[in-house]
Each structure stands twice: as structure tokens, then as C-alpha cells.
Amino acid sequence: MSSLPVLSPHRPEAPGRLARAREELGGWRLVDLLAYGAAWAAGLMLTFIALALLAFLAIKGVSFLSLDLITSRPEPGIDQSKTGGILDPIIGTFVMITIGIAVATPLGVGSALWVVEYGKPTWLARAVESAIEVVAGMPSIVIAIFGLALVQEHLFAWFSFTGEGGAVYGRSFVNAGVAMSLIALPLVFGATREALLTVPSHMREASYALGKTQAETIRRVLLPSVRSNIGTGMALGMGRIAGDTAIVVILLGASLRLQPLESADPVTNFFRGTGSTLTSFVYNNSPAGEGNAPDKAYAAGFFLLLIVILLNFAVSAVLKRGEDGPAK
Amino acid sequence: MPTTFPPPVRRITLDRTPTVVDPSVEPIRHTPVDRAHERGDQRERMTIDDLVVKYAGKPAVKGVTLPIRDQEVLALIGPSGCGKSTLLRTLNRLTELTPGATYEGRIALDGQDVRALPVTQLRRKVSMVFQQPNPFPMSIFDNVAYAVKEQSKRAPKKSALMPKVESALRRAGLWDEVASDLDRPALRLSGGQQQRLCIARALAVEPEVMLMDEPCSALDPKSTMVIEELIRELRKSLSVVIVTHNLAQARRVGDHVAFMYLGDLVEYAPAEQLFTDPRAERTREYVSGSFG
Known part of the structure; x- marks a missing residue:
């Protein structure tokens, strides 16, 4: 040629x-x-x-999309002009994001710190990395069914509704949130790990050369250095949590409305109860689901997209300010 | 010369950038300064006795014996890979962070074996400045304050730290340039200012000895001049050990100069003597630019 x-x-x-x-x-x-x-x-x-x-x-x-739609609660019904709004799924989405990222961040950052800064014995560090890669590649529905099998054990009965005969329902915000954290964990871990690896070794040595211990070096020098990368990983993880459906359907119950548990403890009842998110709402109201309210499905889908985009903007704005200002 | 030295390690590397050496350049300053060794009144602050440092069994420093005298500048020179940085990093036990590094022999600080001291305490007495200016990603104030704060004590208030921070920044000749805006991120400073901030940080722990690993090689000539001036000033209150590829610099700031080659100490002499009348053939070749 x-x-x-x-x-x-x-x-x-x-x-x-x-x-x-x-x-x-x-x-x-x-x-x-x-x-x-x-x-x-x-x-x-x-x-x-x-x-x-x-x-x-x-x-x-x-x-x-209208203000009325996002501020009113969903109602059961067949006619989509009478089935209310999407307030409950919006709340559900934010609660999922909050629980998931609150669990994933310390775990992800902590394990990345251990792998990069300590990492002894080496085989164990490699095993941790591989394990997190496996979790990263795991479809969320697999995480969900495994989680459900686990939390339906009586040991975990407190975290969700228990039926009259003693059967554990297993579906609740806590259970779904912890499962969600597994989706965000690899992203937080990966971002933190990569960032730690790019911190030049003379930065660590500069701290050691001032007579600082490794713990203090990590806390005062390394963590501030990788803060923005942790934020990026968190933002990615939050986006993934907001977009997941399988865990919501299987572990949150995807109930139309928020259904707090009815027990004597008003604080935890909400988190031990079921609910839905925008993703499960879209699914249920699409022609594929039982709700059959496609207009609302589009509105909810668009709102979800807005949340994810705004989330990314918010995080990058916060990070930008953090980089410019004095480190605390 | 072995090119695999120092051996590649996973996390701790020397982070050295290539340095252009032009030994043919005459030192700019010919007027002899007040050289401490000529006063003859300084005692030995540190002693290095038959020091052998090995990386994974391969010797990088082979039995070096050297005095580090009080209130003088000891310059370590030699071609790349000759062990001068390794020697320097062993003085505050930083080599211990390199996997596979071991050392034998004795290093004493004020007569006490450095291995007998807690390492955090040793490193406050023997502090260090690196080749790359490496301020921490925090404000100017916090960079110096970080050094001042002592381990395991509750963080003192900013006002309590201020006198020490100010004094360290003054000693490093940076105070007048940064006093108005101590909350500025340190990474916004120029390269030369960053390096002086690192010197201030190293001074803030009130060291007896300051180690400098090619502190000017990443800087422009003007910043280099400022730092050399600073080194001569610092010498009045502490000992300085400086590793440099720049022979003219070694001649300008050094009171004594030690020439190392392939892990051996070839010659140790007062600076002027080593450059004008070296005793060893190797030294003569190196300082005249035949190799290196």
C-alpha cells in the first residue's frame, strides 16, 4: 500500500x-x-x-418538572395526574448518598493510607488492593442479593422490619446505605491511593527530618496534600450511589413512600425503615414498571441528572477554595 | 561507575535532578572570608567514625571517618553516586527509611551515639533541607509552626507560636518578604523563597546541625547567592553540612571540604587547600574538571 x-x-x-x-x-x-x-x-x-x-x-x-412535583409526596393511584410528587424519592436519594459516602470515605481513605504508607506485609497489601478491585468490578445487583441474604439473618434483625413470625425483612436505609458504600468505596480508595503515590517522597522525608512520626506526617502533611483527590473520589462515588437502582430495589424496598419503622425509638426508625430513590421511582413509573407515569419518570430522571451534575460542580468549587485558602 | 546505584526503591528515592557541573568556572568571590577552621576554636559537634552504609548489601559508603565541627560549613563534593547524599542522610538516620539500607560504624552527636537517641529527637537536633524546595501544602505560617509544635503535645495557640515562627523566618531571611501575609499558601512563593521557607522550617526546631542536600541546584543564580549568604550567616550559630555538585559553591561556602569517590572519602581538607593544592591525584583530577 x-x-x-x-x-x-x-x-x-x-x-x-x-x-x-x-x-x-x-x-x-x-x-x-x-x-x-x-x-x-x-x-x-x-x-x-x-x-x-x-x-x-x-x-x-x-x-x-414543577415546584409542586418536587415538594409533594407521592400518592398511590393509576391516573398519573393524581399520583402526587417525587419528594420521598428525592429525600431517599440524598439519604442514600449520605449514608453510603459516610461509610465509604473513612474505609476508602483508611485502607488507601494503609496500603501506600504502611503496606507491610506486602502480600497483604496486594491482597487488599485485589479485593477492592474485585468489589469495584462487582455488579451492584450481586452486592445487593448478597447483602440481603446477610441482613436477613437474625443477627441483623435490628436494622430492619421484623415480621410477626420473626422473619427479618432486611430492607432499610441502613442496609441499603452500607451496600451502597461498597459501590463508592473503590472510587474513594483509588483516588486516594493514586494521589498518595504521586506525593513525592521528599515531602514525607521533609516531615520526618523535622522529627515527626509517621502518624503525624500522614495527618498533617499527606492528608492535606491529597484532600482534593479524596473529594474527587467522593464526588464520583456519590454520583454512582445516586445512580444505582439494583440496591434500592432489593435492599431499600423501593416502597413508594418513606416507611419509617414503628418502634419506640423515633431517631432510628427512619433509617430502619424503607423508602425509594429517584432511580427506583424512574424505573417504577416508566413503561417497564408498574406505576406507568412516564411524564413523572422523565421529570424524576432529569432531576436526578441535575443532582449529579450539581454535585460535581459543588465538589469542584469547594476543592478549588480549599486549594487556594490556608490549609487548616 | 555503577549506574544502578542507589538501587531503585519503591517509595523512598533521592529525587535528584541532574546537575550541570562546570568546575572550570572560577569562584566569583576571591576575598577570603572569616573561615572558622582558621580561628581554631571550634569543637567537634558530630563525629563520623568508620561509617559503612549498604543498600541491600552493596556498600554505598565505605568506611568514612569525618569530623563535623561546630560553627563551620562542611561541604561534601564528588561525582554522582559517590555516596555523599547517602552519608548526609545517614547523619539524621533518614537512610533507615530506605528499604534494605543498613549501616555500621559510629555516628556521634555531642559524644552520644545517634542510635541511642530517639529518632524524633535526633532529627530535631540534626535537621535537613532538601534539593527540591518542598514546603508543605499549607500556609507559610503553618509550615514553620508545624516544625515548632512538639510531638504528643496539644497544639498551642497561634499567638503562642508566633515568636518562634517569626524568629525562624527572620533567621532564614524571609521575614520581611512574607510578614504581611503569613496565611498565604506556601506553594505560591517563588522557588528561592520556598527554599528559604524550608530552611526556616528546619531552623524552627532549633537544630545544632543543619544538613543540606544540594539546596541550590533547583534554584536560579540569584536565589543561590541569597542562600549561600544565608549559609555563611547560619554558620555562626550552628554546624552546616552541605552536599553540592557545584565546586565553586563548595569553595565559596565551605570551611572544610570532603571529596568522596565511589563511596570512599578521598580527601578532607580546608576548602582553599583542597581546591588549590589537593594532596590526592583523584581530587586534583576532579576539581580540575577531568571527570565528574
Whole structure:
């Protein structure tokens, strides 16, 4: 296969963009040119798909989204004009995010610190890394059914509703939240680990050379250094939690309304009860689910998208301020 | 010369950038300064006695004996991989952080074996400045305050730390430039200022000896001059051990100069003598630029 003809050396002064491109690509093999074109096309296509999705959801969603919808509670019913709003799923989504990330962050940051800064014995550190990779690759529905089998044991009865005959229902905010943390954990762990590995060793040595212990070095030097990366990992993890459906359906119960437990403890009743999130609401109200309120499904889907996008903006804004300001 | 030295390690590396050495350049300053060894009144602050440092069994420093005298600057010179940085890092037991590193021989601080001291205490008495300016990602004030705060004590108030922070920044010649904005992130400072901040940080622990591992090699000539001036000033109150690839710098700031080659100490002499009238053939070749 011959190469494309090279432009003549008598080039015009200040060649145009197209001419320059032709000259640059002139010496390429055809295979490379095809691959180059395909790569371009793939990129453009993905951008188009993303924009189309956003536009579709925005047009569909905005037309049904209203203040009334997001501030009123859902009602059971067949006619979608009478089934209320999406307040409960919104609350459910935020509670899921909060519990999940609150559990995942200390675990992820802690294990990353141990693996990178201590990591002895080496085989154990490698085992921890592999284990987290396995968790990262685990479909959330697998996590969910495993979690359900676990929390239906009587040992964990306190965390959810127990039926008259003593059967443990297993579905609650606490149980789903802990399962959700497994989705966010690898992201927090990975971001922290990568960041710690890029902190130059002379930074650690500078602290040791001042007579500081490893613990103090980690607390005062390393953690502030990787703070923004931890934030990024958290934001990614929160996005993943907000978007997960399998765990909500299996471990949260995906009940239309928030259903706090009815026990003597008013504080924990909410967390031991069931609820739904925007994802399960979208599923149940889509033509695939039983609710059959597609308008509300679009509105809820768009709202979910907004939450995730805003979450990312909020985190990057906070991080930016943290980097500029004095470290505390 | 073995190119695999120091051996690659997983986390702790020397982080050295290549240094261009031009030994043919004459020192800029010819007027002899007040050299401590000429006063003849300084005692030995640290002694290094038959020190052998090995990385995974391979010797990097082979039986070096050296005095570190009070109130003088000892400059360690030699080609890359000759063991001078390793020697320096053994003085405050930083080599212990490198997996596989071991050392034999005796290093004493004020007559006491450094291994007998708690390592955190040793490193406050023998503090260190690195090649790359490496301020912590916090404010200027916090960088110095971090050094002042003592382990296992409750964090004192900012006002209580201020005198020590100010005095350290003054000694490092940085106070006038940063006093108005101590809360500024340290990483916003220029390279030369960052390095002086690192010196201030190292001074804040009130050390007896300050180790400097090529402190100017990442800096421009003007910042280098400021730091050299600072080193001469610091010498009045403590001992300085400086590793440098820059022979002119060793001549400018050193009271005594030690030339190392392949882990051996080849020559130890007053600076002027080592550069003008070296006793060993190797030293003559190195300082005249035949190799290195």
C-alpha cells in the first residue's frame, strides 16, 4: 500500500488550515488515516449521543418538572395526574448518598493510607488492593442479593422490619446505605491511593527530618496534600450511589413512600425503615414498571441528572477554595 | 561507575535532578572570608567514625571517618553516586527509611551515639533541607509552626507560636518578604523563597546541625547567592553540612571540604587547600574538571 502523495515542496506562503492538515497527513499510511478518521468519528458520535441524551431529558423533563412535583409526596393511584410528587424519592436519594459516602470515605481513605504508607506485609497489601478491585468490578445487583441474604439473618434483625413470625425483612436505609458504600468505596480508595503515590517522597522525608512520626506526617502533611483527590473520589462515588437502582430495589424496598419503622425509638426508625430513590421511582413509573407515569419518570430522571451534575460542580468549587485558602 | 546505584526503591528515592557541573568556572568571590577552621576554636559537634552504609548489601559508603565541627560549613563534593547524599542522610538516620539500607560504624552527636537517641529527637537536633524546595501544602505560617509544635503535645495557640515562627523566618531571611501575609499558601512563593521557607522550617526546631542536600541546584543564580549568604550567616550559630555538585559553591561556602569517590572519602581538607593544592591525584583530577 503506497503512501498518499506528498504535497509539492513549493508551498504557498502561510498555507491555510486545510492545506496544513493535508501536508501533515500526506505522509501517513492509508491504514493510519482510516484509523485517525474513525477515532475522530467515534469522538464526535459520543459527544452527539451525550448531547442528545441531555437535550432529550431536558425537553421531556423540564416540561413536567414543577415546584409542586418536587415538594409533594407521592400518592398511590393509576391516573398519573393524581399520583402526587417525587419528594420521598428525592429525600431517599440524598439519604442514600449520605449514608453510603459516610461509610465509604473513612474505609476508602483508611485502607488507601494503609496500603501506600504502611503496606507491610506486602502480600497483604496486594491482597487488599485485589479485593477492592474485585468489589469495584462487582455488579451492584450481586452486592445487593448478597447483602440481603446477610441482613436477613437474625443477627441483623435490628436494622430492619421484623415480621410477626420473626422473619427479618432486611430492607432499610441502613442496609441499603452500607451496600451502597461498597459501590463508592473503590472510587474513594483509588483516588486516594493514586494521589498518595504521586506525593513525592521528599515531602514525607521533609516531615520526618523535622522529627515527626509517621502518624503525624500522614495527618498533617499527606492528608492535606491529597484532600482534593479524596473529594474527587467522593464526588464520583456519590454520583454512582445516586445512580444505582439494583440496591434500592432489593435492599431499600423501593416502597413508594418513606416507611419509617414503628418502634419506640423515633431517631432510628427512619433509617430502619424503607423508602425509594429517584432511580427506583424512574424505573417504577416508566413503561417497564408498574406505576406507568412516564411524564413523572422523565421529570424524576432529569432531576436526578441535575443532582449529579450539581454535585460535581459543588465538589469542584469547594476543592478549588480549599486549594487556594490556608490549609487548616 | 555503577549506574544502578542507589538501587531503585519503591517509595523512598533521592529525587535528584541532574546537575550541570562546570568546575572550570572560577569562584566569583576571591576575598577570603572569616573561615572558622582558621580561628581554631571550634569543637567537634558530630563525629563520623568508620561509617559503612549498604543498600541491600552493596556498600554505598565505605568506611568514612569525618569530623563535623561546630560553627563551620562542611561541604561534601564528588561525582554522582559517590555516596555523599547517602552519608548526609545517614547523619539524621533518614537512610533507615530506605528499604534494605543498613549501616555500621559510629555516628556521634555531642559524644552520644545517634542510635541511642530517639529518632524524633535526633532529627530535631540534626535537621535537613532538601534539593527540591518542598514546603508543605499549607500556609507559610503553618509550615514553620508545624516544625515548632512538639510531638504528643496539644497544639498551642497561634499567638503562642508566633515568636518562634517569626524568629525562624527572620533567621532564614524571609521575614520581611512574607510578614504581611503569613496565611498565604506556601506553594505560591517563588522557588528561592520556598527554599528559604524550608530552611526556616528546619531552623524552627532549633537544630545544632543543619544538613543540606544540594539546596541550590533547583534554584536560579540569584536565589543561590541569597542562600549561600544565608549559609555563611547560619554558620555562626550552628554546624552546616552541605552536599553540592557545584565546586565553586563548595569553595565559596565551605570551611572544610570532603571529596568522596565511589563511596570512599578521598580527601578532607580546608576548602582553599583542597581546591588549590589537593594532596590526592583523584581530587586534583576532579576539581580540575577531568571527570565528574
